[in-house]
Amino acid sequence: MQKQREVFQEIARVAAALAVCEGLMLVVYALAGQFTLRTLAGALVGFVLALGNFAALSITVSNAMDRAAQTGDAKKAQMEIQASSVVRPLILLAVYILIFRMDLCEPVPAILPLLFAQLSLKILEFFRKDTKGGESAK
DSSP: OHHHHHHHHHHHHHHHHHHHHHHHHHHHHHHTTOOOHHHHHHHHHHHHHHHHHHHHHHHHHHHHHHHHHHHOOHHHHHHHHHHHHHHHHHHHHHHHHHHHHTTOSOHHHHHHHHHHHHHHHHHHHHHOBOTTTSSBOO
16 A cells, blocks of 8 residues: 555656646747647646556556565566556557547647656656665755
């Protein structure tokens, strides 16, 4: 249960950081005079897909590690994680193609959140407190 709580806390931190990045993106669009409802729709779609991608990754890795610890089969855990790293991008690609073909939103604000999620993870990791050593990361 504690492990699940940690995973969901990490997802919540990424969601907050992603929301800040997307807010800044929307401000830039507004200042450039390019803000439309399609831009907002793209930002929302991108937020959901980027956060869903991160959540799927986190849960997959957590479950695989738990199973590996219980069964001692690290090879199977590695295979699960590798399969996820192939399937998740393919699902994202299919969803993006479908959304763009339906012309529901602007593509750039829909794709940028995937990059924002990576940036958010790097920033969050940089400022994370080291719980093992008791010192803050520098």
